[in-house]
Amino acid sequence: MxxxxxxxxxxxxxxxxxxxxxxxxxxxxxxxxxxxxxxIARRRERLESLRKELAFKTPGIKLRILELDLSEQTSFAVLSACFREECPRLRLLVNAAGLGHAGRIGEQQLDEICEIIDVNCRALMAVTRICLPYLEKGSRVIELASGSAFAPQPGFAAYAASKACVLSFSRALQEELRPLGILVTAVCPGPVRTEFFRAGGISLSPVKKKFLADPEQVVRRALSDSAKGRALSVYGFPMRLFYLAAGVLPQGFIARASSLVLLKK
Ligand SMILES: NC(=O)c1ccc[n+]([C@@H]2O[C@H](COP(=O)([O-])OP(=O)(O)OC[C@H]3O[C@@H](n4cnc5c(N)ncnc54)[C@H](OP(=O)(O)O)[C@@H]3O)[C@@H](O)[C@H]2O)c1
Structure with a gap:
């Protein structure tokens, strides 16, 4: 072709x-x-309603729905087959599927911990790998990490560790793809007003509630940082401050200090 x-x-x-x-x-x-x-997502009806919205706002672009559960290995085979069949030019890949469950590790269900790793890490890397042959010069990859990637988070340990994994992966990928003219950006927001907390059964602390960001603005910033070729997109002053602090303070100190705030009953 x-x-x-x-x-x-x-x-x-x-x-x-x-x-x-x-x-x-x-x-x-x-x-x-x-x-x-x-x-890609599991809830087809949500994707159908998005298709209707897009058909109205941007009629030139067709929405193709792939109803897949990314915690299932079989979904990777389905996605690979779609790419092989169509051989598209992938200009933009955004890995935004993800979830979190809060609680001390000893209090979490094994399934919850595995799901976090399966979707946030395994699926993100698998989807990225499947897509690589279809990216070209000028294509961009956006990986959703989190501000939780910057330091260990007692009470949210598996999630924060999964996002540290995404951040490390994205930074390395950025260097691997740079010679090909493909840009990779890790997006690291603090708390954002989405269904994330409800989906994970997480009750937001009053501190986090204060800093809830607007998802439209986080995405606008991420797309703009990605267009500028930035490896990292950190939305908002408090999160940028946290990023800088996490770069200079010992990680053990941050973990201890967060445990005093986050594990307090
Ligand atoms: N909200 C925040 O405070 C925040 C902060 C920093 C980073 N992030 C990261 O941003 C990303 C998006 O989160 P969000 O805030 O937009 O949360 P959200 O509103 O809960 O959306 C999560 C998305 O992931 C999909 N998903 C979850 N499990 C899946 C699975 N097994 N297979 C396929 N799709 C799956 C969900 O679709 P279905 O349920 O339909 O499958 C949904 O579309 C995540 O990686 C999250 O970790 C969020």
Whole structure:
């Protein structure tokens, strides 16, 4: 298939709610030359309603729904087959599927811990790997990490560790893909107003409630940082301050200090 016959697409995981959904909307508006946006999540009805919205706002772009559970290995085979069949030019990949469960490790269910690692780390790396042959010069990859990646978080340990994994992966990938002209950005927001907390059964502390960011703004910043080729996108002054502090203070000190705040009953 010649280059001009191949569709120009974006792929967004976690598109059924929160940040992923905002990415779909904003990418549709910002990049009208795309022919299709492929979206992944488990809740088909949410993706169908997004398709209706997009058909109205950006009629030139078709939404292709891939109803997949990214905690299942079989989903990777389905996605690989779609790419092999269509051989699209992937201009933008956004890995936004993710989840968290709070609580001391000893109080968490084994399934909860495994799900965090399966979706936040294993699926993110697998989807990225599947997509690599279809990226080209000028393509961009956006990996959703979190401010939790900057330091250990007692009471949210598995989640914070999964995001440290995403951050490390993204930074290394950025260097591997730089010679090919492909840019990788790790997005590290603090708490954002989405379904994330409800989905994970997490009650927000009054401190975090104060700093809840607007998802549209977090995504706008992420797309702008990605367009500038920045390896890291950190939204908001408090989170940038935390990023700087986590770079200079010993991690053990931060873990101890957070435990005094976060594990207090
Ligand atoms: N909200 C925050 O405070 C915050 C802060 C920093 C980083 N983040 C990160 O940002 C990303 C997006 O989170 P959000 O705030 O937008 O949360 P959200 O509103 O709960 O959205 C999570 C998305 O992930 C999808 N997902 C979860 N498990 C999945 C699975 N097994 N298979 C396929 N899709 C799955 C969900 O779709 P279905 O349920 O339909 O499958 C949903 O679309 C996550 O990686 C999160 O860790 C969030």
């Amino acid at each position: 010649s280059k001009k016959d191949r569709k120009r697409i974006a792929l967004i995981t976690g598109a059924s709610s929160g940040l992923g959904r905002c990415f779909v909307r904003q990418i549709g508006e910002r990049y009208p030359s795309l022919q299709e946006i492929w979206v």
